[in-house]
Amino acid sequence: MSRAESSALPEISILRCDGGLEVESAVRLSNLVDLRGARHLRVAMAAVIEDEAGGLSYWGLQHPPGKPDFHHPNGFALEVARS
Secondary structure (H helix, E strand, O other): OOOOOOOOOOEEEEEEEOOEEEEEEEOOOOOOHHHOOOOEEEEOOEEEEEOOOOOEEEEEOOOOOOOOOOOOHHHOOEEEEOO
């Protein structure tokens, strides 16, 4: 696995909904020199949310057992096929 770098900042929007938040993000992964031959990309999507009282909650598509570790290979649960 290798780290994908992007020169563009992600576009993030947050909407308040009944009983929660809706978060949407778009990230452009272009000009990835070291990934040109890859047919599939494994992506980790995660967030750390701090509430008004300072408490933290950890969100991700998948977490390994134990304390949160967003760099663990098991967290890269979304597989995207390149065309």
